[in-house]
Amino acid sequence: MLRRKNKKTGSGASGSDVSELPKIDFKPPIADKQVEQGVLIACRSMPQWPATLTLLAQAIDNRAEQILLDYSKQAVAVRLRIDGLWEALPPMDRPTGDGVLVALKKLCDLNPADRRSKQQAVLPLKYKGVDWLMDFTSQGVPTGERVLLRLEPKKPVLTTLADLGMRKKMQDQLRDLLNASEHLFLFSAPPGHGLPTTWRVGLEAADRFVRDFHSVEDVHLREPELINITKHLYDSQAGETPMKVLKSLLLKQPDVLVFPDLVNEEVCQLMCGEVKEEGRTVITRLQAASAVEALLKLLARFKSCSKDLVKITSGVLNQRLLRRLCVECRKPFQPSPQLLQKLGIPPGRVQTLYQPTIAPPPEKRVDANGRPIEIEICGKCGGRGYYGRAAIFELLVINDEIRKAILNDPRPASVLAVARKNGFLTLQEEGILAVATGMTSLQELQRILTPPKKA
Numbered sequence: 001m002l003r004r005k006n007k008k009t010g011s012g013a014s015g016s017d018v019s020e021l022p023k024i025d026f027k028p029p030i031a032d033k034q035v036e037q038g039v040l041i042a043c044r045s046m047p048q049w050p051a052t053l054t055l056l057a058q059a060i061d062n063r064a065e066q067i068l069l070d071y072s073k074q075a076v077a078v079r080l081r082i083d084g085l086w087e088a089l090p091p092m093d094r095p096t097g098d099g100v101l102v103a104l105k106k107l108c109d110l111n112p113a114d115r116r117s118k119q120q121a122v123l124p125l126k127y128k129g130v131d132w133l134m135d136f137t138s139q140g141v142p143t144g145e146r147v148l149l150r151l152e153p154k155k156p157v158l159t160t161l162a163d164l165g166m167r168k169k170m171q172d173q174l175r176d177l178l179n180a181s182e183h184l185f186l187f188s189a190p191p192g193h194g195l196p197t198t199w200r201v202g203l204e205a206a207d208r209f210v211r212d213f214h215s216v217e218d219v220h221l222r223e224p225e226l227i228n229i230t231k232h233l234y235d236s237q238a239g240e241t242p243m244k245v246l247k248s249l250l251l252k253q254p255d256v257l258v259f260p261d262l263v264n265e266e267v268c269q270l271m272c273g274e275v276k277e278e279g280r281t282v283i284t285r286l287q288a289a290s291a292v293e294a295l296l297k298l299l300a301r302f303k304s305c306s307k308d309l310v311k312i313t314s315g316v317l318n319q320r321l322l323r324r325l326c327v328e329c330r331k332p333f334q335p336s337p338q339l340l341q342k343l344g345i346p347p348g349r350v351q352t353l354y355q356p357t358i359a360p361p362p363e364k365r366v367d368a369n370g371r372p373i374e375i376e377i378c379g380k381c382g383g384r385g386y387y388g389r390a391a392i393f394e395l396l397v398i399n400d401e402i403r404k405a406i407l408n409d410p411r412p413a414s415v416l417a418v419a420r421k422n423g424f425l426t427l428q429e430e431g432i433l434a435v436a437t438g439m440t441s442l443q444e445l446q447r448i449l450t451p452p453k454k455a
């Protein structure tokens with residue numbers, strides 16, 4: 001069973017606990033109001049309804065972006081993803097976990113009896129005055145069933161490049177690049193590092209009010225709606241490609257063409273021609289660990305147009321998400337001259353760096369004799385030492401010297417060397433700036449720059 005959080009009521013003896021339950025308003029995606037009401041009434045009468053509400057409230061109260069439920073024969077493992085890291089909660093027993101899942105599937109208008117096929121739906125809900133969208137996915141796996149709930153505020157919280165953590169000078173550079181004509185610009189990040197968010201915020205930072213923006217998207221990608229960007233959809237599952245909409249779209253003389261994916265050589269070739277001959281701008285994205293890698297990946301993927309791509313690509317943005325230090329409990333320390341030298345920070349520039357205060361896990365909160373000791377836990381971050389996330393960015397601005405280097409020797413190390421000679425700061429260097437300002441810790445920077453271990 002999940003422990004109930006915030007059990008503050010003094011009168012614990014009161015028989016009914018309905019008033020103690022978190023108040024969540026669900027808006028099941030069901031058109032018929034009467035059916036909707038029936039579903040809500042049925043759910044409320046289930047013995048596992050309190051556990052369902054408690055799980056969701058606990059996740060949102062702890063700022064979890066995802067909840068993972070793993071059903072095995074004996075129990076249900078429960079994990080929350082907070083600031084990008086998974087935290088385990090006490091497991092639920094099967095009767096409780098099964099009931100929670102039935103309630104969630106009913107609310108999502110899915111089939112509770114089907115524990116095998118992949119089922120997916122979006123459930124809007126309101127909690128503490130904030131509207132949320134809960135993206136529900138369940139899927140049978142060899143050990144049982146796996147359920148992933150993604151929680152997202154309905155109204156995006158991050159709306160500007162500054163919100164994402166981008167420094168002012170880079171914001172201006174990026175805007176200048178995006179607002180130029182006759183070029184291609186590339187957004188990139190490794191999986192799970194916030195590329196869709198930066199893609200949205202980056203596009204919103206461009207001059208959509210002056211120029212005519214059109215995006216060409218696979219209908220199954222479910223990209224967000226952006227003001228002043230006209231969407232043109234194709235259906236990849238029906239074998240369609242962007243070519244389906246491009247011919248008629250190009251007749252409209254768009255200024256900027258936005259592609260979450262360029263899909264194939266035919267599309268890429270057509271777009272290279274549009275940039276060179278018509279002066280249009282193309283903006284696209286792909287997953288990569290660095291700006292240089294992203295550029296080389298683009299060239300490798302569309303070999304037949306790689307020469308054109310080198311010519312027209314003006315810049316690549318790459319990013320990594322890191323946790324922000326909790327400002328309530330971060331601990332200052334004076335870095336040694338050796339440490340500053342290692343970080344490449346000039347002497348005298350930074351007097352103080354910060355490290356997180358991380359509370360030991362409950363089982364370790366004991367003295368030498370094994371007696372429990374009281375440890376003060378930070379009320380803001382809950383003893384995690386971090387609160388919220390930001391991105392660090394590297395922006396590769398491509399000039400003719402870098403173009404020549406790519407054509408001569410397209411190995412990542414040699415392209416990077418020429419880029420650095422031209423003022424390019426890597427993620428590592430940008431990250432050290434973030435450490436120097438106290439936004440994050442050295443440990444966290446190290447963590448996110450270490451390549452993930454292959455499972």
Ligand SMILES: [Zn+2]
Binds near residue numbers: 326328330
């Ligand atoms: Zn704290």
